[in-house]
Ligand SMILES: Nc1ncnc2c1ncn2[C@@H]1O[C@H](COP(=O)(O)OP(=O)(O)OP(=O)(O)O)[C@@H](O)[C@H]1O
């Protein structure tokens with residue numbers, strides 16, 4: 001039976017193929033175009049579906065894959081595993097993981113607002129007859145098929161949704177990087193631009209869960225970050241560049257750097273750690289800014305040490321003074337060169353250059369960026385640098401409170417909620433200041449024999465020692481203060497006595513001179 005069917009079908013197929021070849025070879029091109037147009041029209045009467053094609057490579061920039069194609073590929077990878085029978089694996093994250101997507105000529109179904117659409121992955125064979133310098137690959141494309149009645153839904157919102165989702169998946173799954181700027185020396189512009197930032201894989205394990213701080217404050221920061229990352233339209237509406245400045249300040253070891261890592265992990269951002277002292281001048285600073293990508297945190301640690309900002313400001317004000325100083329410096333450098341001990345040239349970045357970096361016209365390029373400054377001495381910074389709008393949120397990270405300690409005890413020792421030593425620790429933390437870094441060091445088991453009890457006991461001892469030291473220091477300071485006060489009083493007393501004596505002498509001189517005057521007058525009289 002089956003054999004009969006094939007026997008009849010064989011010649012028919014052969015005839016169709018023959019006619020097709022004849023048609024392709026002998027019909028004039030223009031005529032074929034007309035025929036195609038009319039057949040398409042005819043088909044569209046009976047066939048209610050429409051197609052949109054997205055090519056892998058756009059005509060210009062042949063070597064670069066189309067961003068839309070890549071986004072669609074990522075979007076489809078969500079459904080491909082469950083629907084497609086043949087999958088294609090692409091490596092991402094520098095070869096560390098695979099993204100599965102539909103293979104050529106596979107079809108998967110998607111649903112949007114209750115309407116069905118179909119995605120087909122296809123390829124068009126390359127023109128093998130062309131003589132080219134490189135071997136031309138087959139041209140891949142995605143074909144989106146949908147019902148005519150959904151035309152507006154698909155073109156107005158579905159395509160945007162697919163692209164946004166695809167991009168979001170790429171961002172979520174990308175290998176995040178930690179960049180640092182290179183010293184801008186040597187080479188032409190191209191060379192320097194190529195190597196403006198050097199990146200390594202960002203793998204800091206700090207998260208908001210591991211960060212010890214007041215839970216309410218922590219939640220507030222997380223909410224702030226979350227709101228920022230979702231406020232693209234809002235920022236556009238109020239006419240502000242989509243960026244936010246954070247100033248983190250507090251004593252060393254209170255978690256400023258740890259918080260930056262936690263922020264990056266929370267928002268899935270890259271980190272650009274900017275070493276200001278290596279930046280040659282304001283122009284290079286601007287180039288560095290332009291070279292950063294969206295969804296990133298630009299960090300300047302210890303901003304007070306990076307530049308002599310107050311000095312720079314005064315410099316601007318007192319230009320004459322500066323000119324003289326510069327001359328002296330130049331003479332000094334010449335002298336040093338003579339002696340062969342000239343140091344590397346210092347950064348010429350100025351406060352106004354930095355202010356421009358934070359909120360000048362160029363800062364809006366790229367969007368979705370956090371700028372974070374850290375410092376141990378907030379009072380040293382120029383108010384212009386940290387005013388709201390530049391540094392929108394000021395966060396103080398301070399000594400460890402009991403709530404912060406509980407987070408550390410949980411993380412380091414798996415002690416949840418309570419322990420017999422907690423009362424004592426709570427009392428001591430109320431009396432003495434210790435940084436989370438010091439607390440953490442005491443809580444960390446140093447050998448396999450140590451357990452939660454021994455670590456907490458060590459912490460109590462350390463807190464008691466710190467309390468004793470603080471007491472001794474306070475006593476010493478009090479003594480010094482009393483001594484200084486005493487000396488001050490003594491000085492004041494001597495000064496008043498000297499003044500009194502001087503007054504006495506003056507009075508005497510006065511009366512003597514008056515006496516002489518009177519005598520003179522009398523003698524005159
Ligand atoms: N709030 C905190 N929560 C959890 N761990 C902390 C905290 N603060 C400090 N630590 C621990 O102490 C170490 C040092 O902290 P970190 O480098 O974040 O301090 P810092 O404030 O940046 O100090 P510096 O001002 O010296 O740069 C971290 O590796 C971390 O283990």
Ligand SMILES: [Mg+2]
Nearest residue numbers: 256257258301
């Ligand atoms: Mg730090």
